[in-house]
Amino acid sequence: MRIRLDFNNKAHVQRIKYVIGDFLMSNLAWFSFNCLRWHMGAVIGHEYLESYLKTDMVLLGQIVFPLLMMVTYAFSGYYNNVCRKSRIQELLTTAASATINTLIIFFVALINDVVGVRGNDYEMILILWGLIFGFVYFMRAIITNAASNSIKSRKWTFPALVIGSGSAAVNFVNKLNAKRRSSGYDIRGYVNIPGENPVKGNPLPCYELDELKEVCDQEGIWELIVVPTRDDTHQTMNAINKLFALGLPIMISPERFNMIQSQVRISDIYGEPLVNISRSSMSDSGKNIKRAIDVIVSMLALIVLSPLYAIVACIIKGTSPGPVFYLQERIGLHNKPFNIIKFRSMIQNAEAAGRPQLSSDDDPRITPFGRFMRKYRIDELPQFWNVLMGDMSIVGPRPERKYYIDQITKRVPSYALLHQVRPGITSMGMVKFGYAKNVDEMVERVKYDLMYLDNMSLINDLKILIYTIKIVFTGRGM
Numbered sequence: 001m002r003i004r005l006d007f008n009n010k011a012h013v014q015r016i017k018y019v020i021g022d023f024l025m026s027n028l029a030w031f032s033f034n035c036l037r038w039h040m041g042a043v044i045g046h047e048y049l050e051s052y053l054k055t056d057m058v059l060l061g062q063i064v065f066p067l068l069m070m071v072t073y074a075f076s077g078y079y080n081n082v083c084r085k086s087r088i089q090e091l092l093t094t095a096a097s098a099t100i101n102t103l104i105i106f107f108v109a110l111i112n113d114v115v116g117v118r119g120n121d122y123e124m125i126l127i128l129w130g131l132i133f134g135f136v137y138f139m140r141a142i143i144t145n146a147a148s149n150s151i152k153s154r155k156w157t158f159p160a161l162v163i164g165s166g167s168a169a170v171n172f173v174n175k176l177n178a179k180r181r182s183s184g185y186d187i188r189g190y191v192n193i194p195g196e197n198p199v200k201g202n203p204l205p206c207y208e209l210d211e212l213k214e215v216c217d218q219e220g221i222w223e224l225i226v227v228p229t230r231d232d233t234h235q236t237m238n239a240i241n242k243l244f245a246l247g248l249p250i251m252i253s254p255e256r257f258n259m260i261q262s263q264v265r266i267s268d269i270y271g272e273p274l275v276n277i278s279r280s281s282m283s284d285s286g287k288n289i290k291r292a293i294d295v296i297v298s299m300l301a302l303i304v305l306s307p308l309y310a311i312v313a314c315i316i317k318g319t320s321p322g323p324v325f326y327l328q329e330r331i332g333l334h335n336k337p338f339n340i341i342k343f344r345s346m347i348q349n350a351e352a353a354g355r356p357q358l359s360s361d362d363d364p365r366i367t368p369f370g371r372f373m374r375k376y377r378i379d380e381l382p383q384f385w386n387v388l389m390g391d392m393s394i395v396g397p398r399p400e401r402k403y404y405i406d407q408i409t410k411r412v413p414s415y416a417l418l419h420q421v422r423p424g425i426t427s428m429g430m431v432k433f434g435y436a437k438n439v440d441e442m443v444e445r446v447k448y449d450l451m452y453l454d455n456m457s458l459i460n461d462l463k464i465l466i467y468t469i470k471i472v473f474t475g476r477g478m
Contacts, residue, residue, distance in 0.1 A: 010156065014082040014147060021139040022073050026066040026101075029131040034058055036127060061109060069101045069132070075292070077284020083156070084184065085144050093285075094140060098133035157186035158222040161215070163239055165190040165198035165206045166229025173204070188219045193239050196229055209242055216246055225274065226252040237413030240277065244335035244419040250278035278334075280421050282456040290458060294394050298387040305381060312343055312378060320367045322348030325382060330399035335419045338391040340399060343379040345370025356403045360437045374435075375475045377468075383425045395461040396424025397449035400442070407439050412446050417453060428452040428460075431467040 031053075038049045046052035053059075073079070076097045078090075106125055150156040162169045173187050189205040191212055192198055198206050207215050215221070224243055228236045243250050251274040282290070313324045326344040329337050350365040351357055359366060366374065373379040386392040392399070397418045400408070408415045429448040436442040452460065 011083050014143070015079055017143050018079060018082060018140065019070070021143055022078075022136055023066060023070055025135040025139045026069040026132065027062065029128075029135040030062060030065050032135075033128050033131050034061075036131075037124065040124075065101075065105055065109075068104060069097075072097050072100050072104070075285055075288045077286075077288050080284040080288070083147060083158075084151070085147070087141075087144070090140060090144060091137065094137045095133055098129050098136065101132055102129040151184040152181045154182045156184065157182070158184045159188050159220050160185045160223045160225055161189055161191055161207070161212075161219075161221050162187060162225050162227055163191045163193065163243065164196065164227040164229060165192045165202075166196045167199060168229040169227040170199045170202060172225070172227045185223070185225075188221065189215070191215075191224075191239075193228055193230075193232075193235055195232055195235050209239060212242070213246060216248065221248060223249045223251060226250065226277075233413050234410070237409065237416050241335065241409060241416035241419070244278065244416065247334045247336075248278070249276060251276055277417060278420050280453060280456050286456075286458055290393065290461065293458075294387050297394060298384040301381075301384045302388065305384075308378075309381070312373070312381075315369055316344060319369045320344075320347060329401065330423065331402055331405055331419070332391050332399055333419065333422045337402070338386070338399075340392075341382045341385055343373055343382060345373050345379045356401055358404075358437055358442075359435070377472050380425055387425065391422070393422040393424045395426055395464050396422050397452065398427045398430055398445075399423035404439065404442060408442055408446060411439075411443050412450075414450060415446050418446075418449055421453065421456070426464060426468040428464055431464055431471060 034053060035049065038046065038052050046055070076093050078093050078097070102125060105128060147156070162173060169190055176183055176185055176187065187204065189207055190198070190202070191207050191209060194209075224246070226236065226240060226243075228239075240250065280287075316324050322344060324344060326342045326346070327339045328342070330340045332338045345367060346359070346363075346365045347367060370379065383392060387394055405415070427449055428451060429445040432448045433441070433445040436445050452464075
């Protein structure tokens with residue numbers, strides 16, 4: 001456990017370096033911009049630079065604008081992954097953040113400037129962008145370069161396990177170790193995939209999947225690299241499905257990624273290309289914005305809809321015996337269970353037999369008011385609480401029970417990939433297919449959820465929400 005904590009501390013320190021560096025450089029950029037504005041004659045009424053810099057508006061801007069810039073940097077996703085950064089991605093992210101910050105400052109502070117020539121405004125915009133980008137990128141490049149050198153010189157290593165114990169896994173590790181410059185990986189052992197024949201005489205230990213969690217805690221594992229030897233998609237995906245619960249990055253060798261029926265992000269990490277199947281195709285900035293929208297909208301929904309909640313609760317209590325809410329365990333992000341909350345639409349103890357049952361249009365267990373709620377999706381409204389708590393998102397693949405997940409995974413192994421994102425109140429599968437009445441229909445609906453995973457974006461989320469609202473108001477929920 002100590003090793004894992006040590007590396008987490010390194011990542012924490014690296015993140016602090018980026019945050020402090022960005023804040024200092026943003027301050028310097030804004031201060032330099034004000035100095036240049038004065039020297040270029042864009043400031044009226046101040047004969048001396050010192051008097052201009054001491055004005056209330058300039059001092060206030062020196063506090064406010066760097067803080068606004070930091071908000072943009074945070075939403076850009078730059079601080080999400082701090083130990084291994086792509087130089088190209090860093091350049092593009094910094095340029096995009098500088099553009100957004102420049103536009104914010106222009107519309108907040110500069111658009112009403114009184115200048116003799118309107119063209120000077122555009123010149124000022126370009127200068128401001130150049131200063132923000134130049135100062136911030138300069139410091140980021142220094143910090144990133146230092147981290148890169150630490151990795152290549154083996155001062156920094158990432159404890160990892162290879163999922164697979166056959167010849168392909170051993171050859172992969174030998175290839176890593178033969179590199180002149182370190183890829184950053186410190187392979188601590190292999191994990192046997194059922195059906196494979198482990199290579200004998202290997203100096204590294206070989207573990208079983210069932211003991212993986214304990215090994216990861218003991219060895220401080222940072223990443224898992226899947227390198228199967230056999231072309232057995234079912235066994236490989238069963239193994240991957242168990243990995244999601246660990247909450248660690250899951251990589252797969254590019255030679256084998258074609259067995260995953262999904263468009264996943266390929267990362268060139270210090271010369272060793274691997275496919276990351278624990279992350280969706282959505283950018284880090286998109287994920288941050290999506291989560292912020294989830295929190296804001298769910299908070300507003302819980303407040304605005306509270307009178308409706310009270311009315312529905314009274315009707316449920318008055319029309320059928322039993323509790324108002326119905327809790328059921330579902331499997332969510334990283335294969336972790338959580339209790340989904342709904343308004344109860346069925347009779348109490350609807351699954352008294354003990355075996356999970358799917359409902360149908362004429363299911364006698366559904367109460368009369370429950371049928372009305374399902375038609376207009378009212379029973380799903382309490383799930384805004386799940387969204388606020390971080391168990392769900394507003395848009396995402398619908399969460400299922402483990403009982404059905406096991407059956408679906410046998411027929412669609414790539415279903416395991418859905419656990420890389422938060423499940424949603426609504427989904428592409430729900431708007432395109434609707435409720436599933438049996439496992440066959442659940443398998444059909446999974447195709448739409450996998451399609452959503454391949455094309456995750458805020459625009460697609462908005463489209464799904466619009467379709468959902470249409471379904472709700474037209475009463476096509478069942």
